[in-house]
Amino acid sequence: MEAKNKLRMTKQRQVILEELRKVKTHPTADDMYQMLRKKMPKISLGTVYRNLEILSESGIIQKLDVGGTQKRFDGDITIHSHVRCVDCGRVGDIDVTPKYNLEEEAQKMTDFMIFRHRLEFTGLCPICQHKKKATA
Template sequence: MESKVEHAVDQLKSGGIRLTPQRYAILQYLIKSFTHPTADDIYRALSPQYPSLSVATVYNNLKVFVDAGLVRELTYGDDSSRFDADMSDHYHVTCTNCGTIVDLDYPPVKEVERAAASLTGFSVLGHRLEIYGLCPTCKGMHS
């Protein structure tokens, strides 16, 4: 896990981005998190250790990480973006009740991209598959 953090730090430094303690803490939190947190989640988790941290600082740093290609912003129609430091091609499943997002360990469906390119003449850059349902906790509450 530390090697992922150190690799990300090296990538930022090589891009000329200064690494403040707050920036490092946000990056480390994202890389170690599997919950796809919102900026507010990150702020609430880190503000006890960093009293001068603001929500605006978290948002600004998330933008830096997204622009640097270290973090993916997930916008699935709700009011809060979530952030994922796993930049590999993968899908997500979202709970329509509580908003939990989990990774789906399933190989990306590349034939969809090939078919889209072939049928439309587009140069396909990628795709997004959205899967919705009730997580196990919410499913138990609705049974």
């Protein structure tokens, strides 16, 4: 009788979730689409977008906005930060948990009501470091 969580676990949704959890690369929606069509050639890009959106709204996965033009997705929902390679856009995980409450600090400085923070790094991934060295 109450508002239920009507989430059908369709084949597409299941494969999307499985695939995202399998990789550690923080793929874009289109990356996912390219990966998925190998196992499910008729899957639609719209379906990939819609399901990544639904899954992240349900808190089952994470939608990332780490700069660059495309959103990325992460099957790991534990609290962690990210680094983005300024050259190739590749995104890696970083476990830096600030040792004090950033939200509390921030709240003292503003009349916004602070909910949460997001800490992100920029840098150069191992592959692009290597390329730079080769060119130099």
